[in-house]
Amino acid sequence: MATQRKAVALISGGLDSLLAAKVMLEQGIHVEGINFYTGFCVEGHTHAIRKKDKAKPKRNNALWSAEQLGIKLHIIDVIEEYKDVLINPKHGYGQNMNPCLDCKVFMVGKAKEWADENGFDFIITGEVIGQRPMSQRKETMPVISRESGADDRLLRPLCAQNLPETLPEKEGWVNRDELYGFSGRTRKPQMALAEKFGFVDYAQPAGGCCFLTDKAYSVKLTDLWASRGKKEYEIDDIMLLKVGRHFRPKPHFKLIVAREEGENNFLQGYRKQFITLRTMSHKGPLTLLDGTIEDDDLELAAKIVARFSQGRDADTVDVEVAELGEVIKNISVKPFAVDEIQEAWRV
Amino acid sequence: MIELDARRLMCPMPVIKTQDAIKTMVSGDNLRVTCTDPGVMQDIPAWCRINGHTVLKIEEIDHEFILTIEVGND
Numbered sequence: 001m002a003t004q005r006k007a008v009a010l011i012s013g014g015l016d017s018l019l020a021a022k023v024m025l026e027q028g029i030h031v032e033g034i035n036f037y038t039g040f041c042v043e044g045h046t047h048a049i050r051k052k053d054k055a056k057p058k059r060n061n062a063l064w065s066a067e068q069l070g071i072k073l074h075i076i077d078v079i080e081e082y083k084d085v086l087i088n089p090k091h092g093y094g095q096n097m098n099p100c101l102d103c104k105v106f107m108v109g110k111a112k113e114w115a116d117e118n119g120f121d122f123i124i125t126g127e128v129i130g131q132r133p134m135s136q137r138k139e140t141m142p143v144i145s146r147e148s149g150a151d152d153r154l155l156r157p158l159c160a161q162n163l164p165e166t167l168p169e170k171e172g173w174v175n176r177d178e179l180y181g182f183s184g185r186t187r188k189p190q191m192a193l194a195e196k197f198g199f200v201d202y203a204q205p206a207g208g209c210c211f212l213t214d215k216a217y218s219v220k221l222t223d224l225w226a227s228r229g230k231k232e233y234e235i236d237d238i239m240l241l242k243v244g245r246h247f248r249p250k251p252h253f254k255l256i257v258a259r260e261e262g263e264n265n266f267l268q269g270y271r272k273q274f275i276t277l278r279t280m281s282h283k284g285p286l287t288l289l290d291g292t293i294e295d296d297d298l299e300l301a302a303k304i305v306a307r308f309s310q311g312r313d314a315d316t317v318d319v320e321v322a323e324l325g326e327v328i329k330n331i332s333v334k335p336f337a338v339d340e341i342q343e344a345w346r347v
Numbered sequence: 348m349i350e351l352d353a354r355r356l357m358c359p360m361p362v363i364k365t366q367d368a369i370k371t372m373v374s375g376d377n378l379r380v381t382c383t384d385p386g387v388m389q390d391i392p393a394w395c396r397i398n399g400h401t402v403l404k405i406e407e408i409d410h411e412f413i414l415t416i417e418v419g420n421d
Contacts, residue, residue: 037359060359060386063393072398077363239357269355 005173006030006120007155008111011073012209013061015190015202016126016158021069022197023157024124027174031124033073034114035062036107038082039238040211061203068199078110079235086212087231091143096218098210100132101140108148115153122153122168129159130184138162158182158190211242220246223347227251227291236270240288243267245308246347249300253291254347257308272325277305280330281318284309299333304345306335351380354411358386362394369400369418376418377403387412 009021011033024031066073085106089099104127111123129138141163145154152167155174160166161181169176182189194202211217220241225231227248243263244256255277258264264286267276275289277298287305298321306317312335321329351368353361361382368378380391391414392402399419406413 035359037363041359060362060390060393063362063390063397066397067393070397073394075359075363075366075394077360 004028004030005122005168006032007122007124007168008115008118008120009033009071009124010107010111010126011035011062011065012126013063013065013203014126014209015187015194015199016128016131018065018068018126018199018202019190019193019197020124020126020157021065021071022199023179024174025069025071027178029174031069031071032120033062033066033069033071034111035073035075036078036082036110037075038103038210039079039235040082040086042209042211065202068202074114076110076114078106081110082106083233094133094213096213096215097221098212098218100213101143103210104140104144105147108144108150108154112148112150112153121173122155122166123150124155124157126158127156128182128184128190129162155179211238217241220347223248223254227254236273240270240290244285244288247304247341247345248347249304249342249345250291250294250297253289253293253297253301255301255304256288256290257305258285258287271322274324276322277301278320278322279306279309279311279317280320281316281332282306282309282311282314284311284317298329299331302331302333303336304341306333307338307341309335311335348377348379348415351378353380353382353387355383357384358390361387362390365391365416366394366398369398369416372418374418374420378416378418380414380416382412382414383410385412387414391416 007024007029009017009031011017021031021033063073085102086099089102091101094100108123115123127136129136129141145151155166155168158180159182160176160179162183168174224237240256243266244258246254246256248254258267267286267288270288277287277289284305285308289301302319305319309317311317315334316332317335318330318332320327349368349372351364353364361380361384365380372378395402395416401417401419402414403417404415
């Protein structure tokens with residue numbers, strides 16, 4: 001009896017990786033999934049922050065995909081290692097701060113390491129030639145194979161017929177004729193294949209799975225680095241970029257103003273790490289002050305915070321200022337009028 | 348019973364911490380994970396189902412979510 005070959009599949013939670021794994025299972029390959037958590041993944045914690053999103057299902061699509069496929073899923077924390085990918089991308093950024101090609105090289109490389117450590121024969125991805133403008137082009141496919149170190153042990157079942165034969169095909173572990181030759185941005189072939197396999201409820205195609213492809217998020221990240229004078233971040237920094245309205249009225253500090261109750265609750269968890277401002281005379285948002293304060297900065301910050309409270313039209317609003325969870329000052333300010341909040345302050 | 352504190356972590360970090368803790372345990376051991384992200388109510392049971400572990404109990408006490416897991420065979 002022939003040895004059952006083993007493949008590790010990069011599972012993002014999207015349709016393509018779901019289908020790629022299914023194509024391998026259909027060929028009798030033992031498949032296990034792997035999913036990397038960079039800190040920028042849209043999947044996961046961001047569902048839990050905003051109250052308005054609480055009615056939406058909070059399922060993690062990578063876990064859901066694995067369950068549909070009946071395979072194990074290994075979720076790997078790569079937050080620390082990913083910093084170098086984002087800060088020093090060899091192939092540069094895409095339209096926003098997305099280092100998609102370097103990211104793919106990194107993830108396939110990590111999957112290869114995992115495969116080597118766990119006795120797996122090859123790696124599969126749901127990549128399709130022409131699907132993504134930066135990382136999924138005919139020219140980039142060999143770059144990913146080569147630079148990740150996976151070489152011909154990287155198989156893309158959905159577009160393999162458009163690419164040179166890989167080791168699993170040469171060795172007869174998989175039948176090339178039963179792989180696919182998808183290309184381009186159209187999703188119709190994937191949708192037809194999903195229907196063939198009986199997948200009716202899958203993550204919506206073409207949705208980005210990474211905050212770094214988002215323009216507004218990328219602007220906030222660029223501002224963070226510019227304010228610090230160097231490219232560096234911790235996990236709390238990148239989580240806070242996902243939350244609230246951000247204002248930088250002075251180069252040395254930024255305000256993060258909660259937009260609703262869920263964000264208020266989330267920011268509460270940071271009270272002991274930041275200066276916080278809270279309106280006391282009127283209902284209002286919790287605000288974090290990230291940076292340092294000088295002279296009249298607190299009054300300026302309080303006027304902005306008051307603008308977003310229910311006292312925005314009042315003559316004065318009382319604002320409590322706390323540092324690392326301890327109250328340091330109470331001030332009364334006249335809230336800024338809408339036109340006093342400069343557009344240039346908005347991040 | 349092994350205790351795992353996953354408070355203040357947002358998904359998928361509690362899942363990853365659970366996965367890493369279970370790697371050090373053997374079949375039949377119990378793990379109790381305490382979390383604050385309600386996303387764990389879906390994600391940890393889903394992870395357990397696909398990886399062969401059993402969620403014995405789910406409790407919600409004072410805005411904390413506590414899951415008791417029995418480690419499976421594999």
